[in-house]
Amino acid sequence: MKKNFxxxxxxxxxxxxxxxxxxxxxxxxYPLWPRVGHDAFGTYFQFWQRSTWSVxxxxxxxxxxxxxxxxxxxxxxxxxxxLWSGLALQAVIEFVRWIWVGPLEQQVARLSGPSEHPExxxxxxxxxxxxxxxxxxxxxxxxxxxxTAWSATAxxxxxxxx
Amino acid sequence: xITSALGLYAVGNIxxxxxxxxxxWPYVGRQEAYAYHIAWWHSIWGVLFVPAGVVVVGSVAMLWxxxxxxxxxxxxxxxxxxxxxxxxxxxxxxxxxxxxxxxDSGLSLPLYHxxxxxxxxxxxxxxxxxxxxxxxxxxxxxxxxxxxx
Numbered sequence: 001m002k003k004n005f006x007x008x009x010x011x012x013x014x015x016x017x018x019x020x021x022x023x024x025x026x027x028x029x030y031p032l033w034p035r036v037g038h039d040a041f042g043t044y045f046q047f048w049q050r051s052t053w054s055v056x057x058x059x060x061x062x063x064x065x066x067x068x069x070x071x072x073x074x075x076x077x078x079x080x081x082x083l084w085s086g087l088a089l090q091a092v093i094e095f096v097r098w099i100w101v102g103p104l105e106q107q108v109a110r111l112s113g114p115s116e117h118p119e120x121x122x123x124x125x126x127x128x129x130x131x132x133x134x135x136x137x138x139x140x141x142x143x144x145x146x147x148t149a150w151s152a153t154a155x156x157x158x159x160x161x162x
Numbered sequence: 163x164i165t166s167a168l169g170l171y172a173v174g175n176i177x178x179x180x181x182x183x184x185x186x187w188p189y190v191g192r193q194e195a196y197a198y199h200i201a202w203w204h205s206i207w208g209v210l211f212v213p214a215g216v217v218v219v220g221s222v223a224m225l226w227x228x229x230x231x232x233x234x235x236x237x238x239x240x241x242x243x244x245x246x247x248x249x250x251x252x253x254x255x256x257x258x259x260x261x262x263x264x265x266d267s268g269l270s271l272p273l274y275h276x277x278x279x280x281x282x283x284x285x286x287x288x289x290x291x292x293x294x295x296x297x298x299x300x301x302x303x304x305x306x307x308x309x310x311x
Contacts (some may be wrong), residue, residue: 005303013170013296020174027209028202029183035198037191044189051182059174142167149303 004073008145011066014059015138021056022134026127033108033120045109060097063137064090075148082144089137096133100126165220166295168213169240173292175210180285184278187269195268203259217291218244229302236298243291250283 029048036044067090071083104123111117183202190198221244224237258277263269 006300009296009300012167012299013292016167016170017174017177017292020171021178023171023209024175024178024183024206028205029178031205032198032201035194035201036189037194040189040191040194044186047186047189048182051185055177055181138167138171142163145299146163149299 004070004075004078005145005148007066007070007073008141008148011063011070012138012141012145014063014066015134015141018056018059018063019135019138021059022127022131025056026124026131030124030127041109045105049105060093064094077148078144082140082147086137086140086144089133089140093130093133093137096126096130101130163299165217165224166299168217168220169295170292171213172210172217173288175213176285176288180281184281187274188271190269192268196263196265199263199269218248229298231302232298233301236294236301240291240294240298243287243294247284247287247291250287254280255284 033041067083067086071087074083101123104119104126107119108117108123111119187195187199221237221241224232225234225241228234228237255277258273258280261270262273262277
C-alpha cells in the first residue's frame with residue numbers, strides 16, 4: 001500500500017475526531033458557560049483554555065499539517081483541486097479559530113461570564129461557522145480517502161485481468 | 163463508511179468529555195453545581211446519543227451486511243465493543259452520574275474522583291472502537307484488491 005493511503009486514513013480519522021470535539025463544544029460546552037456562576041467563571045475559563053490544548057488545538061494543528069504534507073506526497077490518482085480544497089479549508093479553519101473564535105472567548109471571559117452579553121451570542125454564531133468548516137473538511141477527507149482506496153482497488157483488478 | 167466516520171466522531175467526543183468537560187466540574191460554583199450537572203446531562207442528548215445510536219445500528223448491521231474485505235470476526239469485535247460500552251454505561255456510569263450532584267450539597271467530590279478514575283475505561287473502549295473502524299476502513303480497501311490480485 002502507498003504511503004499516502006495511510007496518511008489519508010490518518011487525516012480522515014483526525015478530521016472526524018475534530019468534528020466530534022467541535023460539535024460537542026457547540027452543543028454542550030458553550031451552553032454551559034452561563035451556568036458556571038459569576039464568581040467562579042474566571043478560574044473556570046483559565047482551566048478551559050489550558051485543557052483544550054491537548055484535545056482541540058493539537059489535533060486541529062495536526063490536521064492542518066497533514067493537509068500540507070498531502071499536497072506533496074499525494075499520488076496522481078487524486079485531483080489537485082481536492083487537495084487544494086482541503087488545504088484551503090484547513091487555512092480558513094485555523095484563521096477562524098485564532099482570529100475570531102479565540103478572541104471572542106477572551107472577550108466573554110473578560111466580562112466575567114457569558115450571560116446575555118452580545119459577545120457570547122457572537123461566539124456561538126462564530127462557532128457555527130467553525131462547525132460547518134470542520135464538518136466539510138471531515139466529509140472531504142473521507143471522500144478523498146475513498147477515492148484513493150477505490151482507485152487502488154480498480155487498478156489492481158485491471159492489472160489482474162490484463 | 164458512515165459507521166466508521168461516526169465511530170471516530172465519538173472518539174473526539176469521549177476525549178473532550180474526559181479531558182475538558184468532566185475536569186471543569188470542580189470549577190463550577192458550589193451553588194450552581196447541581197443545575198450545571200442537569201444542564202450538562204440534557205446538553206449531550208442530541209450531539210452524543212443520536213450519532214452513538216447510529217453507530218450501534220451500524221455495528222449490528224455489519225454482523226450480516228459487510229463491505230468486501232471485512233471479516234465477520236472484525237464486525238463481531240466492533241459489535242462486542244459497542245455492547246461492553248453500553249453495559250458499563252448502564253451498570254456503572256449511569257447510576258454514578260445520577261448520584262454525583264445534589265441540589266443541597268452540590269458536587270460530591272469522592273464520587274467525582276471515582277468517576278474520573280473509572281471513566282478511563284469508557285475512553286479506552288471508545289478509542290478501541292475507533293481503531294477497529296480504522297482497521298475496517300483499511301481492510302475494506304485492501305481486501306477487494308488482494309482478493310482480485
